Amino acid sequence: MKVEMNLVDKSNNPVRTPTTGDPENISASTLSSLLASKDRDYLLPSTTEADQQVKISDLEGKVIGIYFSANWYPPCKNFNRVLIGVYEELKSNGSNFEIVFVSSDEDLDAFNGYRQSMPWLSIPFSDLETKKALNRKYKVESIPCLVILQPEDTKEDSTFFDGVELIYRYGVDAFPFTKEKLEELQREEKRKHDSQTVTNLLTNPDRDYLLDQTMARKVPVDSLVGKTVGLYLSAQWCLPCVEFTPKLISIYQKIKQTLEEKGGEDFEIVFVSNDRDQNSFESYFGAMPWLALPFGDPSVRSLAKYFDVQWIPCLIIIGPDGKTVTKQGRNLINLYQEDAYPFTDAKVESLEKEMEEAAKSLPRSEYHAGHRHELNLVSEGSGGGPFICCDCDEQGSGWAYQCLECGYEVHPRCIRAVTPQSSIEDR
Numbered sequence: 001m002k003v004e005m006n007l008v009d010k011s012n013n014p015v016r017t018p019t020t021g022d023p024e025n026i027s028a029s030t031l032s033s034l035l036a037s038k039d040r041d042y043l044l045p046s047t048t049e050a051d052q053q054v055k056i057s058d059l060e061g062k063v064i065g066i067y068f069s070a071n072w073y074p075p076c077k078n079f080n081r082v083l084i085g086v087y088e089e090l091k092s093n094g095s096n097f098e099i100v101f102v103s104s105d106e107d108l109d110a111f112n113g114y115r116q117s118m119p120w121l122s123i124p125f126s127d128l129e130t131k132k133a134l135n136r137k138y139k140v141e142s143i144p145c146l147v148i149l150q151p152e153d154t155k156e157d158s159t160f161f162d163g164v165e166l167i168y169r170y171g172v173d174a175f176p177f178t179k180e181k182l183e184e185l186q187r188e189e190k191r192k193h194d195s196q197t198v199t200n201l202l203t204n205p206d207r208d209y210l211l212d213q214t215m216a217r218k219v220p221v222d223s224l225v226g227k228t229v230g231l232y233l234s235a236q237w238c239l240p241c242v243e244f245t246p247k248l249i250s251i252y253q254k255i256k257q258t259l260e261e262k263g264g265e266d267f268e269i270v271f272v273s274n275d276r277d278q279n280s281f282e283s284y285f286g287a288m289p290w291l292a293l294p295f296g297d298p299s300v301r302s303l304a305k306y307f308d309v310q311w312i313p314c315l316i317i318i319g320p321d322g323k324t325v326t327k328q329g330r331n332l333i334n335l336y337q338e339d340a341y342p343f344t345d346a347k348v349e350s351l352e353k354e355m356e357e358a359a360k361s362l363p364r365s366e367y368h369a370g371h372r373h374e375l376n377l378v379s380e381g382s383g384g385g386p387f388i389c390c391d392c393d394e395q396g397s398g399w400a401y402q403c404l405e406c407g408y409e410v411h412p413r414c415i416r417a418v419t420p421q422s423s424i425e426d427r
């Protein structure tokens with residue numbers, strides 16, 4: 001079974017410059033050529049306001065987000081929640097911002113339902129032509145997509161196509177989405193990452209401690225200085241999290257035990273809870289043997305933003321020097337179990353080499369108890385690559401035994417070699 005696995009560590013890459021579009025002057029006439037049709041010069045208001053149509057000319061002078069989205073697609077619903085928060089905060093502080101929803105919903109009912117949640121304006125669902133023209137103009141290939149237009153901007157490249165990423169990354173701080181503002185945010189982010197320490201990551205002006213398992217004892221954040229620290233972003237409502245947690249607990253205990261025997265180094269995990277209420281936090285954390293940020297602490301949100309975490313579970317590894325080692329702790333745990341410690345590039349490289357060496361002595365093909373066909377040894381270069389092991393359900397990469405007939409694939413360590421006859425009887 002092939003899966004896409006994201007092993008790219010974005011945190012080590014230079015900060016990307018925002019994607020920009022064609023130079024354009026957003027004047028009133030441009031706005032109406034974008035958003036109006038020959039028999040419509042207005043937009044639908046949010047459903048919470050009395051049914052007052054909004055003239056397109058009223059948008060003149062505002063920063064405008066053209067928002068392509070659909071209710072049937074979970075990533076849209078996910079982003080929608082975040083965008084509503086940002087929009088409402090910008091509105092309440094009087095920022096000159098407006099959003100226009102361009103629907104890709106299946107039918108009018110779905111559109112109306114989705115619009116109920118939206119505090120901003122919409123192109124009428126029936127106006128297919130305008131919606132199509134906007135999709136074409138901004139070359140929208142995937143949703144959610146948020147295109148940001150600047151008011152009466154005379155400078156070139158002032159249209160931003162990656163509004164979704166900017167909102168996820170910077171939240172309200174991204175406003176007014178000018179090139180200058182975004183460059184300033186990138187500089188600030190780089191400064192923060194350069195001066196990162198475990199203390200400035202995990203404390204805030206009101207709190208300099210973490211909770212231990214009893215939830216009663218406060219452990220100073222400073223006690224983590226000099227240790228390898230895993231930040232575990234997880235929640236009890238998230239099924240992949242609940243499945244990963246017991247695995248992480250057992251591996252954590254093995255790493256701790258090995259380090260204790262060796263002496264000198266230390267490892268700790270801090271649970272960063274994305275739970276929805278105090279009770280689920282307490283019951284989830286209750287089973288974990290490590291430390292936690294208090295439930296609902298402001299650092300929970302700022303850490304997710306700072307590390308640009310879009311999916312949980314996520315295990316971010318901080319080195320003894322306080323710098324980020326990797327954001328792929330979860331993948332590394334799945335691939336190498338306790339051997340993954342201390343998660344550094346050098347360690348991963350040596351694990352890969354070890355796997356290469358070990359593979360040299362493996363038989364080229366095997367029959368495996370539980371599969372009727374012969375399995376062939378494959379590697380990254382010979383038809384292998386990231387996979388999910390059909391025997392233990394964990395991720396694998398590099399070497400594997402693969403069935404060329406049906407794609408069945410297992411870790412070399414999961415092979416239970418049998419003779420051809422007995423592998424069939426086993427089924």
Ligand SMILES: [Zn+2]
Binds near residue numbers: 390391392411413
């Ligand atoms: Zn396996």
Ligand SMILES: [Zn+2]
Binds near residue numbers: 371372373403404408
């Ligand atoms: Zn097969």
